[in-house]
Amino acid sequence: MIEPLPTPRLSRHRGVVLVGGQSPALVGRLADELAGPASRRLSTERERQPEPRPDLDPDLGPSPDPHTAVDTVHRLALDLAHDGAAVDIVASVEPGTPLRPTGLMLGALLDADLGLPDGRSLLQHVVSVVSAVDLAELVLGGVDDRFRAAEHVVELVEYATVVALADTDAVPAADRRTLERLLARLAPEAAVLPVDEVTRTSLATRGGAAHLGSAAGWMQALSEHTPDLAHDGTITTYVYRDERPFHPERLAAVVERTFAPGAVGTVLRSRGFTQFATRCDRVGSWSSVGQMLSLDPTSSPSWHPDSPHGQQIAFFGLDLDVATIRRELDSCLLSDAELLRDPAEWRDFVDPFPVWAAG
Known part of the structure; x- marks a missing residue:
């Protein structure tokens, strides 16, 4: 036995x-x-x-x-x-x-x-x-x-x-x-x-x-089961979503103008994923703490079915003017006419952000 x-x-x-x-x-x-x-x-x-x-x-x-x-x-x-x-x-x-x-x-x-x-x-x-x-x-x-x-x-x-x-x-x-x-x-x-x-x-x-691995507040905020707008009496949480890529030149101007102290309230933390038309093969990481913003590449190719698409950014702040944030970021998205152009032409858009290292 x-x-x-x-x-x-x-x-x-x-x-x-x-x-x-x-x-x-x-x-x-x-x-x-x-x-x-x-x-x-x-x-x-x-x-x-x-x-x-x-x-x-x-x-x-x-x-x-x-x-x-x-x-x-x-x-x-x-x-x-x-x-x-x-x-x-x-x-x-x-x-x-x-x-x-x-x-x-x-x-x-x-x-x-x-x-x-x-x-x-x-x-x-x-x-x-x-x-x-x-x-x-x-x-x-x-x-x-x-x-x-x-x-x-x-x-x-x-x-x-x-x-x-x-x-x-x-x-x-x-x-x-x-x-x-x-x-x-x-x-x-x-x-x-x-x-x-x-x-x-x-x-x-x-x-x-x-x-x-998925417990951070920004990751929970980006969940499709979480409301895109919440307020607890002190902190406003707002999630900006859109499937279109950003035009980087317009985004740079909006970041400088809109996210200056007091322009749309006080953004304390923002985190999520972004996609630039000039770098449409890569998913970017959007991360800010206080007055500091970093836009870096992730290891995810944008074409992978499991990769985030377009813009998914969670904002946490005080007295946030959500309507202005939405309107200003919308102005950075590719227009219908730009979307109809050959994506190879998108690489010719002015892109003032630092070059990403090759993935």
Whole structure:
């Protein structure tokens, strides 16, 4: 008689918690707090980094490679499982590490190798430590020359199950209330807490990180099941959609004129997908934080059936003049006459935006 192999006791795995953020000291301290007596406390930093100095440009220097954190945590999880030990890891990642690709890669590897029988992901939580002072300055303060830093801070918020806010007392009460409402829109699935209030009990609900790939507020706003206009009393959310490509010269003029401070309210965050007539083979990424806008290529070809088509952009802001935003962006779309021209001729339109690297 052949004896069946024993079922692996995967249900006893607590899983993996990633802790990232801006400050090495706060990230490390919080990871220590979240690690229980049975947890393996892991740091993926190659070496202890000094605290950022306020007189240095935070946009200087390359971001840490997310593969470093992924490989370190994945290897430890496999070793623990191979030895018959429970996979219970709290890992702090080097500040500056982009959490979204780190979490997506790590979650996919863990699920492929050690996924739980009930379908839950072993990547249980992503905890982001964010300075409320930096967030207020970058999003509310009119900064226009720190896009990389702003994008990183907003990504920390949008790709998290728990947002741990530091320095909240240093932010004026009115700005703090605005940030609270904005964070509820940018990260609707996340718990937002002062960093000193984040404990192991904050992680009682397990498995939320499995859905982070589509949990960001802008991604939910772009869903066809979500209304294109919403207002919570503070933050207006508006989704602009159209299947036609933009004429880049007209778009550049509208961006300069319409999205200047106060022209259509205050756009705090916008994110989505765009398509230029001059670059109609590529899907572009539209991303703004406060006064800073970036238009970059994605890896998606526009002709692929699963790629977004035309314009799909979610705006989050204060007192937004939605009618003007719609009218101004409509004026950037190709006219009927332009659409009837040979698309090869579209490449001759004036395009003042930076050239995209070849995909």
